Amino acid sequence: xxxxxxxxxxxxxxxxxxxxxxxxxxxxxxxxxxxxxxxxxxxxxxxxxxxxxxxxxxxxxxxxxxxxxxxxxxxxxxxxxxxxxxxxxxxxxxxxxxxxxxxxxxxxxxxxxxxxxxxxxxxxxxxxxxxxxxxxxxxxxxxxxxxxxxxxxxxxxxxxxxxxxxxxxxxxxxxxxxxxxxxxxxxxxxxxxxxxxxxxxxxxxxxxxxxxxxxxxxxxxxxxxxxxxxxxxxxxxxxxxxxxxxxxxxxxxxxxxxxx
Amino acid sequence: xxxxxxxxxxxxxxxxxxxxxxxxxxxxxxxxxxxxxxxxxxxxxxxxxxxxxxxxxxxxxxxxxxxxxxxxxxxxxxxxxxxxxxxxxxxxxxxxxxxxxxxxxxxxxxxxxxxxxxxxxxxxxxxxxxxxxxxxxxxxxxxxxxxxxxxxxxxxxxxxxxxxxxxxxxxxxxxxxxxxxxxxxxxxxxxxxxxxxxxxx
Ligand SMILES: C[S@@+](CC[C@H](N)C(=O)[O-])C[C@H]1O[C@@H](n2cnc3c(N)ncnc32)[C@H](O)[C@@H]1O
Numbered sequence: 001x002x003x004x005x006x007x008x009x010x011x012x013x014x015x016x017x018x019x020x021x022x023x024x025x026x027x028x029x030x031x032x033x034x035x036x037x038x039x040x041x042x043x044x045x046x047x048x049x050x051x052x053x054x055x056x057x058x059x060x061x062x063x064x065x066x067x068x069x070x071x072x073x074x075x076x077x078x079x080x081x082x083x084x085x086x087x088x089x090x091x092x093x094x095x096x097x098x099x100x101x102x103x104x105x106x107x108x109x110x111x112x113x114x115x116x117x118x119x120x121x122x123x124x125x126x127x128x129x130x131x132x133x134x135x136x137x138x139x140x141x142x143x144x145x146x147x148x149x150x151x152x153x154x155x156x157x158x159x160x161x162x163x164x165x166x167x168x169x170x171x172x173x174x175x176x177x178x179x180x181x182x183x184x185x186x187x188x189x190x191x192x193x194x195x196x197x198x199x200x201x202x203x204x205x206x207x208x209x210x211x212x213x214x215x216x217x218x219x220x221x222x223x224x225x226x227x228x229x230x231x232x233x234x235x236x237x238x239x240x241x242x243x244x245x246x247x248x249x250x251x252x253x254x255x256x257x258x259x260x
Numbered sequence: 261x262x263x264x265x266x267x268x269x270x271x272x273x274x275x276x277x278x279x280x281x282x283x284x285x286x287x288x289x290x291x292x293x294x295x296x297x298x299x300x301x302x303x304x305x306x307x308x309x310x311x312x313x314x315x316x317x318x319x320x321x322x323x324x325x326x327x328x329x330x331x332x333x334x335x336x337x338x339x340x341x342x343x344x345x346x347x348x349x350x351x352x353x354x355x356x357x358x359x360x361x362x363x364x365x366x367x368x369x370x371x372x373x374x375x376x377x378x379x380x381x382x383x384x385x386x387x388x389x390x391x392x393x394x395x396x397x398x399x400x401x402x403x404x405x406x407x408x409x410x411x412x413x414x415x416x417x418x419x420x421x422x423x424x425x426x427x428x429x430x431x432x433x434x435x436x437x438x439x440x441x442x443x444x445x446x447x448x449x450x451x452x453x454x455x456x457x458x459x460x461x
Contacts, residue, residue: 016361018353018381239335
């Protein structure tokens with residue numbers, strides 16, 4: 001990880017050990033390499049192989065409207081406050097292949113906010129960002145998301161948002177017309193905008209406490225006065241040094257608000 | 261298959277990990293019910309439950325046991341005498357600093373949380389100071405995990421397949437490695453108490 005950092009500037013040094021070990025072993029098996037040292041040697045000489053390794057290291061799994069209660073809480077308890085701002089900036093950190101971004105865009109459109117919202121969707125995995133930009137998801141998965149969407153308080157028919165062709169569903173490109181997809185690492189980069197809402201779900205769990213603190217520091221710095229932070233359903237700030245610097249806004253749904 | 265305790269002198273267990281699937285709730289009640297309130301080992305449990313459902317396991321067990329029971333949370337430290345359940349939809353690992361971490365990697369043996377994932381990470385974190393037990397269930401999750409515990413020098417125990425409500429899971433473990441113990445629940449319970457008494461000394 002040290003070598004990868006020096007050569008490629010991707011900093012995986014403060015990730016949790018247990019899942020990183022599993023992913024490296026999985027990568028070894030998939031890439032047909034006998035040992036970690038063989039992997040290291042090859043990766044340092046071959047940037048294309050590093051690109052493949054990145055797919056294993058980053059866990060690009062996502063779902064639309066994952067944990068519907070989170071999106072319902074955003075709709076009911078956060079959107080009304082976002083409405084009081086003349087314009088809104090939302091940062092989806094670790095957006096992976098974009099499912100979360102499209103979910104938020106749909107929700108904001110239904111709540112009449114999308115047209116004055118700027119969404120920044122960031123991730124360290126360029127292949128995931130590219131998929132996110134395209135907004136095309138497997139049709140099987142999308143069918144499954146319909147129930148999530150309804151439980152998240154969806155106001156329309158989910159199929160209004162995509163056109164199905166063969167095995168894929170292409171989401172309405174106007175949903176993401178104003179989304180900026182960008183390469184950004186919570187481990188090495190700094191804050192780039194003032195935001196009203198940061199949604200960072202299922203990313204901090206891969207970080208050790210030091211790196212969690214760094215990421216939470218970025219969110220804290222980016223958020224406006226009383227801005228909102230949404231985490232994954234099983235994540236919390238309880239074991240970080242930021243536990244006192246956010247108030248719980250909707251506790252079970254893991255939505256926090258920057259403390260005064 | 262040994263049926264008696266292979267106690268190496270001076271060996272101290274510092275944590276117990278348990279895995280169960282179909283039929284697991286009842287089996288866990290039998291195993292854990294009435295453990296003494298002064299029980300001092302952390303007990304970490306993966307019980308297969310459907311994803312996308314809130315799990316009430318921690319509440320259910322907390323009502324029945326005399327021990328503090330929690331749903332394990334990311335970066336939560338393991339405390340002695342506490343019982344933890346893996347949350348649905350996430351893999352649960354134990355890190356070397358003896359805190360939990362969660363992850364949403366794809367399911368293992370169609371299960372998330374997976375028993376293998378918990379046990380392998382716990383084996384890395386605790387080495388010989390770990391005991392793992394695998395109970396009733398209808399799939400093969402946990403066999404590899406128990407083997408990893410044994411390789412790291414820890415103690416492994418499997419519910420007697422003849423007694424298990426569903427024998428596939430214990431049988432898979434027995435097929436993959438030679439567990440230190442293959443016992444019915446009542447005796448697994450006695451083993452737990454014995455592990456704790458060596459721990460306390
Ligand atoms: C499991 S996905 C979460 C996707 C989405 N947020 C969700 O909850 O469905 C984790 C994502 O975090 C990204 N990630 C990992 N390390 C990161 C870092 N240092 N900075 C930004 N993103 C990172 C990975 O590339 C991956 O896409």
